[in-house]
Amino acid sequence: MKKKNSYLRAIGAIAWKDLAAELRSRELLSAMLVFSLLVILIFNFALELDAKTRNSVTAGVLWVTFVFAGTLGLNRSMAIEKDRGCLDGLLLAPVDRSAIYFGKAISNLAFMFIVEIIILPAYSFLYNINLFQPGLLFVIFLGSIGYTAVGTLLSAMSVQTRTRDVMLPILLFPVIVPVLIAAVKASGGYLQKLPFDQILPWINLLIVYDIIFIAISFMVFDYVVEE
Amino acid sequence: MKTKPTALKSLDVLSLILLAIATYLALVFAPTEKVMGEVQRVFYFHVATAWVGLLGFVAAGVTGVIYLKTQNLKWDLIEEAAVEISLVFFFIAIVLGSIWARPIWNTWWTWDPRLTSASIVELIYLAYLMLRQGIDDPDRRARFGAVYTLVGAISVPITFLSIRMFRTIHPIVIGTQGGTQEKIGMTGDMKIAFFFALFTFTVIFIDLFWNRIRLGQLEQKVEQLKLKVME
Amino acid sequence: MIRVKKLVKRFGLKTVLRGMDFSVENGEFVALIGPNGAGKSTFLRILASLTRPSMGSVSVAGFSLPKEAADVRRKLGVVSHQPLLYVDLTAAENLKFYGRMYNLPDVDTRIIEVLEMVGLTKRRDDLVRTYSRGMQQRLAIGRAVLHDPSVMLFDEPYTGLDQDASAMLDDVLRTVAARGRTVVMTSHDLARTEDLATRFDVLSRGKIAASATHKDFGSGNLLNFYKNVLEEGKKQ
Numbered sequence: 001m002k003k004k005n006s007y008l009r010a011i012g013a014i015a016w017k018d019l020a021a022e023l024r025s026r027e028l029l030s031a032m033l034v035f036s037l038l039v040i041l042i043f044n045f046a047l048e049l050d051a052k053t054r055n056s057v058t059a060g061v062l063w064v065t066f067v068f069a070g071t072l073g074l075n076r077s078m079a080i081e082k083d084r085g086c087l088d089g090l091l092l093a094p095v096d097r098s099a100i101y102f103g104k105a106i107s108n109l110a111f112m113f114i115v116e117i118i119i120l121p122a123y124s125f126l127y128n129i130n131l132f133q134p135g136l137l138f139v140i141f142l143g144s145i146g147y148t149a150v151g152t153l154l155s156a157m158s159v160q161t162r163t164r165d166v167m168l169p170i171l172l173f174p175v176i177v178p179v180l181i182a183a184v185k186a187s188g189g190y191l192q193k194l195p196f197d198q199i200l201p202w203i204n205l206l207i208v209y210d211i212i213f214i215a216i217s218f219m220v221f222d223y224v225v226e227e
Numbered sequence: 228m229k230t231k232p233t234a235l236k237s238l239d240v241l242s243l244i245l246l247a248i249a250t251y252l253a254l255v256f257a258p259t260e261k262v263m264g265e266v267q268r269v270f271y272f273h274v275a276t277a278w279v280g281l282l283g284f285v286a287a288g289v290t291g292v293i294y295l296k297t298q299n300l301k302w303d304l305i306e307e308a309a310v311e312i313s314l315v316f317f318f319i320a321i322v323l324g325s326i327w328a329r330p331i332w333n334t335w336w337t338w339d340p341r342l343t344s345a346s347i348v349e350l351i352y353l354a355y356l357m358l359r360q361g362i363d364d365p366d367r368r369a370r371f372g373a374v375y376t377l378v379g380a381i382s383v384p385i386t387f388l389s390i391r392m393f394r395t396i397h398p399i400v401i402g403t404q405g406g407t408q409e410k411i412g413m414t415g416d417m418k419i420a421f422f423f424a425l426f427t428f429t430v431i432f433i434d435l436f437w438n439r440i441r442l443g444q445l446e447q448k449v450e451q452l453k454l455k456v457m458e
Numbered sequence: 459m460i461r462v463k464k465l466v467k468r469f470g471l472k473t474v475l476r477g478m479d480f481s482v483e484n485g486e487f488v489a490l491i492g493p494n495g496a497g498k499s500t501f502l503r504i505l506a507s508l509t510r511p512s513m514g515s516v517s518v519a520g521f522s523l524p525k526e527a528a529d530v531r532r533k534l535g536v537v538s539h540q541p542l543l544y545v546d547l548t549a550a551e552n553l554k555f556y557g558r559m560y561n562l563p564d565v566d567t568r569i570i571e572v573l574e575m576v577g578l579t580k581r582r583d584d585l586v587r588t589y590s591r592g593m594q595q596r597l598a599i600g601r602a603v604l605h606d607p608s609v610m611l612f613d614e615p616y617t618g619l620d621q622d623a624s625a626m627l628d629d630v631l632r633t634v635a636a637r638g639r640t641v642v643m644t645s646h647d648l649a650r651t652e653d654l655a656t657r658f659d660v661l662s663r664g665k666i667a668a669s670a671t672h673k674d675f676g677s678g679n680l681l682n683f684y685k686n687v688l689e690e691g692k693k694q
Contacts, residue, residue, distance in 0.1 A: 006561035013558035021546035024585075085540030089601075091508055092542075093559035094531040150378065157371050161361030170357060171375065174350040175382040178389040185393065201392055209385055216381060223295055223370045227509040300470065365470025450471050 010095040014103025059187035074155040082159040101221040105152040142206040143183035153217040249427040257420035275428035277320035283313025288380030291373035303369035308439035340390040351379040459640040465514035476664035489655035498644040535602035539617035541594040545587040560605040576600040592623030612643035652680040
């Protein structure tokens with residue numbers, strides 16, 4: 001019981017520490033937000049987001065934006081730990097290593113959500129589309145979990161390589177293809193008002209992916225941080 | 228250690244002989260397919276190379292797990308060998324697939340689940356090799372490599388599944404639903420060529436695998452000797 | 459407190475520590491000195507449970523590594539050349555964070571105590587970003603003693619500090635970090651090391667080449683002793 005308590009306390013401490021530091025400096029969030037808006041702007045001209053095509057490509061544009069902005073956040077969040085040796089500080093604490101993984105994953109997920117919560121109304125406003133549908137929000141919720149679950153694990157690896165600035169997207173993108181396909185399909189389904197039985201398989205896929213990759217990361221995180 | 232073992236030498240020769248026979252069977256012996264014509268002959272090697280790629284893919288995932296359990300660098304060497312072989316053979320399979328697709332479907336590339344998954348495996352393996360290049364400490368390189376092959380080995384089947392779902396919900400214009408080679412009515416002689424090619428490439432896989440592992444061991448030996456000289 | 463027997467550490471094919479024997483009694487302050495690449499940092503990382511030994515046995519505070527790493531970590535404080543602090547948090551927040559990681563009861567009182575000890579009470583609510591290098595290092599010591607460990611490891615604590623800051627750090631190391639604790643330290647600053655430590659072990663080529671106390675070489679002669687040991691090592 002006591003052990004479980006200290007485990008949860010450590011997870012909470014790491015997430016709290018990241019959020020407290022970020023709310024003060026806002027380095028990471030502002031970078032992610034400005035970058036997201038730029039991506040949407042670029043898509044606007046690249047794809048001619050007029051009223052007709054908008055419905056079919058909105059889901060894709062949103063997810064590409066989240067994924068790109070997400071790598072910025074994941075990279076930065078792990079680099080903070082690595083650069084000043086703080087990762088060693090975490091590893092010196094008498095808690096299981098997976099607590100570090102969950103703590104970092106929770107704060108990374110929180111950053112994703114904050115960015116999404118700002119980008120969604122901005123997009124709705126710019127393109128006169130209502131993105132605040134419960135179903136769509138649920139899909140974004142599930143997709144973000146899968147994305148950060150793998151992203152946190154791989155960013156812990158990429159910051160420890162020589163080529164770390166470019167390494168994360170290269171490692172991450174090929175393995176999150178299923179999340180991307182399922183999330184885009186499910187989001188598109190809600191935007192195009194498809195019947196629920198056509199969306200359900202994608203939501204199931206997202207849930208399965210989330211569970212599998214949280215479990216895998218939980219099992220292998222030791223090997224990523226320990227020598 | 229220094230000279231190549233006789234068994235491996237004979238396996239090298241055997242692989243070459245088998246490859247020659249398999250080529251003969253595929254290009255001359257097997258009858259021309261009625262609908263697709265001569266280009267269908269690509270199919271024998273296409274499936275066989277893809278099969279070897281798949282063998283390497285599974286071998287890499289399994290040895291990755293064994294490495295994490297045992298922390299013995301021997302398994303890291305085997306894993307890297309498997310990845311390299313798989314990378315090359317999936318590439319050949321994809322190219323042969325394109326050659327086949329061109330006259331049949333009138334396009335070089337189709338987003339068929341198998342073909343797409345194979346290309347994603349290629350990207351994962353390229354990322355894997357880049358990851359290894361960026362790490363100096365051999366233990367860490369091995370650990371990260373093993374973790375990444377494991378993540379890849381689990382994500383690729385899900386990717387395959389999701390692309391498949393993508394297709395069934397949105398039927399495609401080109402190609403046929405639910406795969407392609409099932410459609411080929413194979414006559415007896417075709418089957419001989421087909422299974423012989425599979426057998427041949429399995430032998431080639433074992434041969435290359437063995438050679439590559441031996442190369443890795445020799446590399447380690449050189450490294451060891453270098454360290455000794457430096458001291 | 460610390461027992462190391464036949465410790466071997468390899469990185470791939472490269473052997474860094476070759477059958478090293480080392481032990482520290484309760485309350486001793488041992489300085490590890492040696493040339494670059496002798497394996498000092500690697501050895502401290504093994505004691506700190508951050509790196510696994512390849513072979514041999516290591517026990518710290520009665521617990522063996524790497525099996526009982528969590529128990530060892532609870533008894534262990536580390537001050538390294540990096541402060542291991544978050545620059546966007548205040549001093550108090552940093553300590554609070556580590557207090558939670560160690561699951562300490564009554565964190566707040568302990569933080570007040572520790573800040574008092576390292577002389578940073580007045581700046582407890584300033585961001586660590588605004589601290590000088592010396593102050594950061596003092597706070598790092600506060601962080602390391604937060605959970606009142608019985609064994610301390612100092613890994614090149616003077617790196618990047620000027621003379622004044624080093625002198626001040628000396629003071630804090632002596633009064634706060636080392637008092638009543640068992641200490642292992644590595645440093646290139648032989649003069650300071652000589653003042654602080656009670657025993658000196660020379661690590662060379664992955665083994666302890668020699669061990670001496672103040673009595674063995676008299677005061678002010680650590681440098682000579684160190685040079686002699688390395689000379690002899692080369693002859694062999």
